[in-house]
Amino acid sequence: MASDFTLEELQSATRNHGMPLEGLAYATTPPGMHYVLTHFDIPRVDPGTWRLEVDGRVARSLCLSLEDLRARPRVTQPVTLECAGNGRARLEPRPHSQPWLDEAVGTGEWTGTPLGPLLQQAGLLDDAKEVLFSGLDRGEQGEIVQWYQRALSAADSLRPEVLLADEMNGAPLPPQHGFPLRLIVPGWYGMAQVKWLHRITVLDEPFWGYQQNVFYRIAQDDDDPGVQLTRIYPRALMVPPGMPVFETRERLLSPGPLTLHGRAWSGWGAIARVDVSTDAGEHWHQSELEPPSAPHAWQAWSWTWEAEEGRHELLCRATDAAGNVQPLWPRWNLKGVANNAVQRLAVRVRHEPEA
Ligand SMILES: Nc1nc2c(c(=O)[nH]1)N[C@H]1C(S)=C(S)[C@@H](COP(=O)(O)O)O[C@H]1N2
Ligand SMILES: [Mo]
Secondary structure: OOOOOOHHHHHHHHHOOOOOHHHHHOOOOOOOOOOOOOOOOOOOOOOOOOOEEEEEOEOOOEEEOHHHHHOOOOEEEEEEEEOOOOOHHHOOOOOOOOOOOOOOEEEEEEEEEEHHHHHHHHOEOOOOOEEEEEEEEEEEEOOEEEEEEEEEEHHHHOOOOOEEEEEEOOEEOOHHHOOOOEEEOOOEOHHHOOOOEEEEEEEOOOOOOHHHHHOOEEOOOOOOOOEEOOEOOOEEEEOOOOEEOOOOOOEEEOOEEEEEEEEEEOOOOOEEEEEEEOEOOOOOEEOEEOOOOOOOOOEEEEEEEEEOOEEEEEEEEEEEOOOOEOOOOOOOOOOOOOOOOOEEEEEEEOOOOOO
């Protein structure tokens, strides 16, 4: 297992927390258990003076208060978010950034107004190519001082599921999740879900930005143009069974029938199957899979195992409807993104000693 984490990585890891995997038991991640990833600082925003500006290549610029936005048509949808860096800490050599294991995921009930009709009200001009979303947080990364910014193609921003959300799980967004407004792009990795949104600028040329063109790419080295990340590759995770050993995190289980359960998701469509192995991948068993409860929310799976005494390695592996399947082992890339290799969990099955 990779070691020698730096104090800088530890500082990042304590600010940006994951979802404890027992949180997979809940269809909607309870407040405070959803993972958090923030590149810079969490800005403090006064909702009274805050405005959303819509400008650039539009017929009419807009300036909207929070009340203006909340008076628009509202929808609520459960959406599974996952950081593109999930799995990074398992790469060798380890790219130095937020050291996630498997836990950078969560499913919120996001409420807000669809973006498309608002862009149509502003009126995209014929030369509109991309739509740029700017956050209120600022810092330096890759030796570039920047606001957190990401763009979508004009076509992607007009997709009906894209939301300007001001509520998470029925309450105003918590500061760490983007208060007062964030973008929700269902199916896409976390980097697209711009928090503390305050400006939407329609561009007639492709946006160039650090978070767009440098960081969130699958590339082998600095000269490799690589591919920009968009949608989430499939992943299944299990609720860790039994009980943990505090020091080693190994799981202790009793022999006998045991139902393993978890959730699986993909940004490329529904999950088609989740397979489980209890012998480090030698044999696989197809789990029971629940149909999706919503188009962009994770799906529950379960499988019952006759646990026998000894040490075992449990694996689960998702395949989506588009045919994407999780790799058995991590595939390295420069930024440590999109590592959706299968989860491997060490367990020890033994009769519990008498008290
Ligand atoms: N303004 C802003 N938006 C942001 C980020 C950020 O640092 N600043 N981080 C992005 C990344 S990388 C992820 S994974 C998600 C995390 O969203 P969450 O903290 O609500 O889970 O927010 C995205 N939106
Ligand atoms: Mo992320």
